Amino acid sequence: MMRLDGFGLLVRDMGRMIRFYRDVLGFEISESEDTSNVYLIKDGTLFLLYGREDFEKMTHRKYEYLGGVNGHSEIALYVDTFEEVDAEFRRTVEMGAEPILEPTTEPWGQRTCYIADPEGNLIEIGSFNRPFGR
Numbered sequence: 001m002m003r004l005d006g007f008g009l010l011v012r013d014m015g016r017m018i019r020f021y022r023d024v025l026g027f028e029i030s031e032s033e034d035t036s037n038v039y040l041i042k043d044g045t046l047f048l049l050y051g052r053e054d055f056e057k058m059t060h061r062k063y064e065y066l067g068g069v070n071g072h073s074e075i076a077l078y079v080d081t082f083e084e085v086d087a088e089f090r091r092t093v094e095m096g097a098e099p100i101l102e103p104t105t106e107p108w109g110q111r112t113c114y115i116a117d118p119e120g121n122l123i124e125i126g127s128f129n130r131p132f133g134r
Helices: 014-024 052-059 082-094
Strands: 006-011 037-042 045-051 074-078 098-105 111-116 122-127
Touching: 006 014, 006 052, 014 037, 014 045, 045 052, 082 098, 082 111, 082 122
Parallel strands: 006 045, 074 122
Antiparallel strands: 037 045, 098 111, 111 122
């Protein structure tokens, strides 16, 4: 049986993406900014940043990549309270994230917002106003 292990992003500018995920979102990335890939566990989930050129060499093929903010995928992050959604949105935008959707309370009871990383990947920050998994 297959189990979900994690997810990855194929990145153009590894240094910029490391700085964003480490310094803005708090991922515990210890690799240097000139590395070809980042492999870490965040909250029990594998998170991988892989340099596009290195991945293409490894797989012996070229790929097409979306430019700008794209709707290809999203990364969802959870905080425990509605107030934290608002605070994290403000903090991440002040630190350079691109604002996509201001904090909004949805009809299904979730407060959510969206930002984009430096390469246009969507990141949701949301909460059901209770600790994760409860």
